[in-house]
Amino acid sequence: MAKQVPDTRNVGKDAMTSEGTVNRAALAAIFNPEDLNALEMALQMKDSIGTATVHVLTMGPQRAADIIREAMFRGADGGYLLSGKEFAGSDTLATSYALSCALRKINPDIIVAGRQAIDGDTAQVGPQVAEKLDLPQVTYAEELIAISEGEITIKRRLERGSEVVVSPLPAVITVNSSAKECRPRNAKRVMKFKYALATSEMAAADEDTKSFIEQRPYLHIVEFAAADVNPDPEQLGLSGSPTKVKKIENVVFQAKEAKTLTAEDADIESLMVELISSHTLG
Amino acid sequence: MANFFSDNKDLQYHLSHPLMKRIIELKERNFADANVYDYAPQNTEDALDSYRRVLDIVGEVCGEVIAPNAEGVDHEGPRVVNDHVEYASGTVRNIEALTEAGLGGMTLPRKYDGLNMPVTCFAMANEMVARADAGFENIWGLQDCAETINEFASDEIKAKFLPRVSAGETCAMDLTEPDAGSDLGAVMLKATYDEAAGVWRLNGCKRFITNGDGDISLVLARTEEGTKDARGLSMLVYDKRDGGVKVRRIENKLGIKGSPTCELVFNNAPATLVGDRKMGLIKYVMSLMNAARLGISAQSTGLCEAAYREALKYAGEREQFGKPIIQFAAVAEMLKNMEAKTLASRAMLYETARFVDIYKQLNHISQERSLEPEERQEMKFYNRLADGFTPLAKMFASEYANEVAYDSIQIHGGSGYMKDYACERLYRDARIMNIYEGTTQLQVVAAINHVTKGTYLEQIMRYEENPRTEATKAMGEKLVTLREKYQKAVERVETIDKEAAGYKEFHSRRLVEIAGYIILSHIMLRQAAECEEYVAPTKVFVKYATKKITEAYSYIEESEASDVELFKAEALQ
Numbered sequence: 013m014a015k016q017v018p019d020t021r022n023v024g025k026d027a028m029t030s031e032g033t034v035n036r037a038a039l040a041a042i043f044n045p046e047d048l049n050a051l052e053m054a055l056q057m058k059d060s061i062g063t064a065t066v067h068v069l070t071m072g073p074q075r076a077a078d079i080i081r082e083a084m085f086r087g088a089d090g091g092y093l094l095s096g097k098e099f100a101g102s103d104t105l106a107t108s109y110a111l112s113c114a115l116r117k118i119n120p121d122i123i124v125a126g127r128q129a130i131d132g133d134t135a136q137v138g139p140q141v142a143e144k145l146d147l148p149q150v151t152y153a154e155e156l157i158a159i160s161e162g163e164i165t166i167k168r169r170l171e172r173g174s175e176v177v178v179s180p181l182p183a184v185i186t187v188n189s190s191a192k193e194c195r196p197r198n199a200k201r202v203m204k205f206k207y208a209l210a211t212s213e214m215a216a217a218d219e220d221t222k223s224f225i226e227q228r229p230y231l232h233i234v235e236f237a238a239a240d241v242n243p244d245p246e247q248l249g250l251s252g253s254p255t256k257v258k259k260i261e262n263v264v265f266q267a268k269e270a271k272t273l274t275a276e277d278a279d280i281e282s283l284m285v286e287l288i289s290s291h292t293l294g
Numbered sequence: 295m296a297n298f299f300s301d302n303k304d305l306q307y308h309l310s311h312p313l314m315k316r317i318i319e320l321k322e323r324n325f326a327d328a329n330v331y332d333y334a335p336q337n338t339e340d341a342l343d344s345y346r347r348v349l350d351i352v353g354e355v356c357g358e359v360i361a362p363n364a365e366g367v368d369h370e371g372p373r374v375v376n377d378h379v380e381y382a383s384g385t386v387r388n389i390e391a392l393t394e395a396g397l398g399g400m401t402l403p404r405k406y407d408g409l410n411m412p413v414t415c416f417a418m419a420n421e422m423v424a425r426a427d428a429g430f431e432n433i434w435g436l437q438d439c440a441e442t443i444n445e446f447a448s449d450e451i452k453a454k455f456l457p458r459v460s461a462g463e464t465c466a467m468d469l470t471e472p473d474a475g476s477d478l479g480a481v482m483l484k485a486t487y488d489e490a491a492g493v494w495r496l497n498g499c500k501r502f503i504t505n506g507d508g509d510i511s512l513v514l515a516r517t518e519e520g521t522k523d524a525r526g527l528s529m530l531v532y533d534k535r536d537g538g539v540k541v542r543r544i545e546n547k548l549g550i551k552g553s554p555t556c557e558l559v560f561n562n563a564p565a566t567l568v569g570d571r572k573m574g575l576i577k578y579v580m581s582l583m584n585a586a587r588l589g590i591s592a593q594s595t596g597l598c599e600a601a602y603r604e605a606l607k608y609a610g611e612r613e614q615f616g617k618p619i620i621q622f623a624a625v626a627e628m629l630k631n632m633e634a635k636t637l638a639s640r641a642m643l644y645e646t647a648r649f650v651d652i653y654k655q656l657n658h659i660s661q662e663r664s665l666e667p668e669e670r671q672e673m674k675f676y677n678r679l680a681d682g683f684t685p686l687a688k689m690f691a692s693e694y695a696n697e698v699a700y701d702s703i704q705i706h707g708g709s710g711y712m713k714d715y716a717c718e719r720l721y722r723d724a725r726i727m728n729i730y731e732g733t734t735q736l737q738v739v740a741a742i743n744h745v746t747k748g749t750y751l752e753q754i755m756r757y758e759e760n761p762r763t764e765a766t767k768a769m770g771e772k773l774v775t776l777r778e779k780y781q782k783a784v785e786r787v788e789t790i791d792k793e794a795a796g797y798k799e800f801h802s803r804r805l806v807e808i809a810g811y812i813i814l815s816h817i818m819l820r821q822a823a824e825c826e827e828y829v830a831p832t833k834v835f836v837k838y839a840t841k842k843i844t845e846a847y848s849y850i851e852e853s854e855a856s857d858v859e860l861f862k863a864e865a866l867q
Contacts, residue, residue, distance in 0.1 A: 074431055196355050199348045199396040203333035206347060243831070 013069050013111060013125035013141070014083065016076040019132050021045075028262070029048035043079045046126030047085075048194035050187040054124040055087040055195065057164075065089040069118065071099055071110055077210040084205040085197040091233050092118060093210045098101045098238040098248045104132070106252035108140030113241035115145060122164065138186035149184040150177055154191045163191050178216050204230075211285035225239060296361065298422040299353025300601070304637060305418060307825065308644040309345060317412045317648060318342065320655035331404045345415050348815030351395050352419045359391040359410060360426035361575035367427060367552035368719050370780045377540035379507035380552045381433075383391050388430050389462065389679050399460030401441055406456035410447040413441075413585075413654065414647040415591040421643070424504040424596030427450040428723040429550035431596065433505045435589045439512050441464035441579035442582045443531065445657075446569040451531060453508050466502045466508035466581055468532075468558065475502070478514065478575055479524035483560060483587040485515035494530055494567060496538070496560040504730075506556025509534050513565060513572050513584065527574040530565035533555070538563025586731045587649060587688040591643045594691035598636040599694070601720045605629060606714070609705050625705055632698045634818075641817040646687040649680040664696070680754060682744035685737035686810045692727035693734060700725040735803070741810075745784060754780075757816035766823045769836050773815055780808045783850045801853065804846040811839040 018039035020027075026038035028227040051068070058064040068091035071074050088248030094114050102110065115123060123142075126134035135151075142149035155167040155174060165178050169188045209217060209225060210233040215227075225231045238248060246252060273279045288291040299305060318341045328333035329377035333339035370382035373673065392398070398417045416438070422553025424431035440459040444452060459465065474480040496515055500506070518526035532539065535788030538561055544595040547557040563615070569578055604628055609620035619625045656665060676739035699721040703710035710717045728734045744750050754777050762770045784805060791798040798805075815836050821830040 194397040196359075196391055197351045198394065199351055200333045201396070202347045202351065203335070203344045203409075206343070224336075230332075 013123060013131045013138070014051065015070060015126075015188050016041050016072050016079045017044045017129050017131045018042075041078065044126055044129045044131075046124070046128060046187060046189050047079075049189055049191040050126045050185075051083055051086060051088065052192050052194040053153065053156050053185065053187050054122075057122065057124075057148060057159050058087070060156075060159055064121075066097075066121070067091055067118070069094065069111065069114055069115075071095070071102075071107060074210065074212050076232055077235075080210070081205060081208050084198070084208060085202045086195055087198065087201065090230065093233055093235045093242075094123045095210075095212065095235060096238045096240070098245065101250035101253060102142060102248070102256035103137040103253035104134050105254060106248055106250075107157035108137045109247045109252060110238075110241070110243065111137070113243045114236055115141065116155050116206055117236070117241050120180050122149070123182070125184070125186050127188050129185045135186070136182055142184035145184070146263050147182055147184050148246060149186070151178050151186045153185045162284045207231055208233055226286065277278045295354065297350065297353040297416060298356040298361075298425055299349045299418075301353075301357075301825050302422075303827075304419070304640055304712045305349075306346075306496025307821070308420070308640065308776070309342070309349070309415075310621060311644065311648065313413075313648045313652070314414070314763075317414065317651045317655070320659065321412055322411060323659070327404050327410070334479040345411060347395075347625040348400075348411065349415060349418055349422075352422050354581075355391050355395055355397075355464070356426040358485075360388045360423060360430060362387055362816060364430070364552075365428035365716070365719070367430065369551075371551045372544055374544055374556040377542075377770070378521075379505075379541055379556065381418045381546065381554070382552055383554050385430060385433065388427070388796075389464070390435070393462030395651075396461040397785070398437060399440060399456065402460055404446060404450060406444070407460035408644065410462075411420060412647075412651045413588070414644055414651050415769060417588060417643060417647045419705055420481070420589055420592035421596040421640070424593040425600045426596075427552065428593055428597050428720070428727075429552035429598075431589075431593045432553035433464055433508075435507065435593065436465040436505055437562065438585045438589060439467050439510070439582065441585055442512060442578060444577055445567065445581060445654075446529075446695060447531070450568060450725060451568065455531065455533075458510065463509035466503055466511040466667060466746070467501040467507045467586070468503050468506065468511050468513040469579060470502045471499060474499050476733065478529070478579060479573070480522075481514050481516060481527055483513065483515040485528065485530060485565065486519075491650050493564040496530065496532065496565050497561040498560050499542075500558040500560070500800050503543065503556045503558055504553055506558045507534070507539075507552065507600035510810065511539075512568065512578075513560075514579055515565075515570055517567075517574075525572055525693075527576075528571045529568040529574040529578040531568050532563055532565045535708050536564045536702045543602070544776060547726070549725055550717070551722075554571065584650075584684050585682050587737075588647060590727055591646070591684075591687040591691040594688075594695035594724070595636070595643050597695040597724050597727065598632070598691070601699040601717060601724070602629075602632045602636050604715065604717050604720065605702040605705040608710075608717075611705075618706070628701045628705060630831075630834050631838055632701055634831045634838060635694040635698055637831050638818055638835050639687075639694050641821060642683070642687045642690055642814050645817050645858065646680060646683040649683060651677045653677040653680055676716045678749055682741070682749035682753070683813075685732075685740040686729065686806070686813065689728070689734045689741070689806070689815060690810055692724075695724040695727050738803045738806050742798070745802075745805050745809055746788075751781070753810070754812055754816065755811070757820070760825060762819075763823045765829045766819050766832070768831065769815070769819055769822075772820065772836060772840065773812060776808075776812050776815075776840065779829045779843065779847050780805075780812060783808060783847055786850060790855050794858050796858040800858055800861060801850055802851055808843050808846050811843050815839045 019042045026035055026166055028035055030145050054066045058066050066088045068080050068088050070079055071094040077093050099110055125138040136183055150166045152168045153166045154169040157165040162181050164181055167174055167176050169190050208231040212235055214222060273283060315338055318338050320784050322341060325336060328336050335344055353493050367382045367384040372379050372381050399408035400411050401413055420431055420435045421495050423434050437459055440456055443455055471481055485494045488495045513530045513532050514527055515530055516526050517528040540558040540559045542559050594678055609625050610618055612619050648802055653676040656669055702717040706715055706717050709715055787798050787801045818832040818835050822828040
């Protein structure tokens with residue numbers, strides 16, 4: 013599972029609208045960084061089990077097909093785009109519901125996702141999907157240690173150390189940014205998959221492109237509309253989202269009074285104490 | 295996300311040159327591969343789009359992996375462990391990333407798992423890799439040894455080695471020895487045929503071998519016992535998997551410290567003959583060296599780019615006397631000249647690469663079918679230009695790399711002399727570029743023939759026919775007067791040379807530089823006529839070229855026949 017997100021790491025002055033919402037037009041749409049770590053871990057599973065395939069599932073507007081192509085350039089075999097106006101306005105609950113409906117249809121052996129997305133930072137979708145599908149979950153995964161028929165061994169990154177857990181399969185794994193970075197796009201794969209299109213993109217393409225893709229089924233990104241995944245319409249989109257935004261506050265950092273420190277041990281000591289007690293350090 | 299392709303408009307511009315269309319035509323041969331390989335292009339547009347996308351991957355790996363590793367690699371360097379090279383850890387990661395990105399065998403045919411891209415694109419990739427880490431470019435750029443195998447080796451050798459290069463294995467060309475550097479005809483490494491095993495056996499020693507412990511090595515060796523010159527030398531391929539070669543030591547160098555420069559000991563190492571016996575130096579090494587020289591032009595251009603960017607960044611941030619130093623005329627002029635030299639190096643590099651692409655592809659086609667008369671004509675035409683332009687491209691780019699790196703430190707002031715800034719590494723790395731793969735002085739020896747034979751003059755006259763715009767007209771006229779000076783200089787030197795032998799040799803660098811400056815100016819001028827953004831840097835370059843030409847010209851004008859004697863140096867007794 014992956015998500016296309018606005019690039020909040022490179023925020024310019026136009027990043028927010030005057031209403032205090034994210035100005036998506038001013039921010040580049042990128043592959044959510046931890047989902048790339050997740051893709052790498054999935055590809056490692058594929059590397060160790062020769063016959064496995066990796067498919068990317070994403071929910072979003074048509075342009076979210078970009079991250080499926082990106083994943084194919086990096087090693088994924090294909091993908092599913094879950095798209096439609098019914099999904100608009102979904103919070104994490106509605107999102108995980110929609111994704112779990114699609115996953116029931118796809119029926120994978122392992123589900124891997126990034127820990128959290130850089131736009132919402134909730135880290136809720138992965139675990140919620142696991143609950144909805146009644147699957148075991150391994151969160152904060154940092155390293156794939158072993159995988160075999162029906163069992164996976166994962167090293168988890170915790171606040172004060174790490175632990176190794178073994179989980180039965182199928183399971184949901186959510187991956188930390190401390191895991192191995194995703195492999196780069198591969199030249200041949202880029203040349204092979206660059207014309208891959210999702211169903212609705214294909215509908216808008218010219219006849220030549222359509223027949224070109226029809227002759228090459230691997231270029232077809234499967235697209236699910238809401239009706240394709242048999243959901244309860246009440247649980248989708250806005251109506252399925254109990255989260256309500258109460259208030260948005262613009263936080264403006266202001267320079268406060270400066271503090272002058274000398275190089276004396278005592279001053280440095282008190283600074284250390286202050287930073288540790290405010291959890292800036294440690 | 296740093297990307298050395300998407301952040302470099304000039305590099306992208308060169309990919310859109312009109313000759314690329316012809317190159318793709320020759321490279322793809324009616325796009326027949328599209329029916330066999332799922333990654334082959336359908337048409338010209340498709341091919342160009344694929345080139346752009348692949349170069350974008352190279353740019354990203356350079357910006358995100360190789361450049362951040364460069365400093366660590368420079369400090370750590372490679373070492374010898376159990377007679378073999380162990381790369382610096384950053385080098386290992388660089389190779390891993392490029393291999394994962396599938397960037398081995400960039401120019402090789404698809405039947406050997408290659409990407410079938412033109413030499414021009416490979417040079418672009420090399421340039422970006424060198425901008426990220428010049429020393430690492432040496433290791434990665436050596437995949438053009440595979441191009442030599444593809445051109446001259448048997449199908450059997452190609453099938454054995456080329457897919458391995460495509461899969462990311464590294465190469466080396468083992469040419470020089472302690473007593474055979476610039477003079478490769480003196481190579482003594484002995485090759486004897488082992489009838490029983492059906493292989494050649496190599497015995498002896500090689501020195502100054504870049505990436506000497508690479509997976510696949512092309513070795514220049516003496517197969518003809520009793521001979522002493524170039525005619526007794528053949529080219530062989532050695533497979534590291536077979537064993538028999540030990541790395542005795544790695545040189546401790548001024549720069550490009552990540553690139554292992556090895557001394558090798560061959561002890562009955564098995565090897566296979568490439569092509570015909572006795573043609574090793576005469577034919578194959580010449581081809582290998584020409585490709586390598588283009589590689590150094592790319593490396594030098596990448597270094598110019600890196601050094602210029604470092605200087606530009608620093609000059610904009612560093613404040614003295616209450617303002618950024620970039621606002622001082624002396625600093626700004628240095629920066630403008632650095633920019634012009636970088637652009638001119640690149641313009642010359644890709645002009646040459648395109649010539650190489652066309653004649654090499656026609657040559658490949660000629661091995662499959664006989665060429666039409668006009669194709670033969672075309673091949674001859676571009677072959678001559680490629681031969682003439684390669685030494686110029688190598689000489690100018692590598693000298694500029696040194697000059698730009700020098701000025702980069704100058705702009706950094708005292709800080710630039712410290713190890714804290716990248717410019718000191720760039721300066722050390724640049725110093726080898728006008729030395730290896732033939733010193734600048736040897737490039738002059740290769741280029742002076744084209745002064746005499748008129749290759750340069752003919753091409754200059756062709757450039758003079760290029761369309762001009764309002765903005766480029768005056769510069770075009772200026773270049774005509776400079777060309778007339780060039781003709782006068784050549785005439786004067788050739789006349790005096792008849793009575794004072796050695797006079798032409800004495801002035802050869804000056805003549806080659808005059809021709810080179812006019813050619814570089816013309817290529818820049820063509821760009822300026824096509825694209826507004828090039829007008830200002832072209833003006834800067836033409837001014838600089840005029841100064842350099844005037845200087846060389848007046849030296850020749852004042853020079854007497856007796857200068858030949860005056861400048862003879864004697865060795866210490």
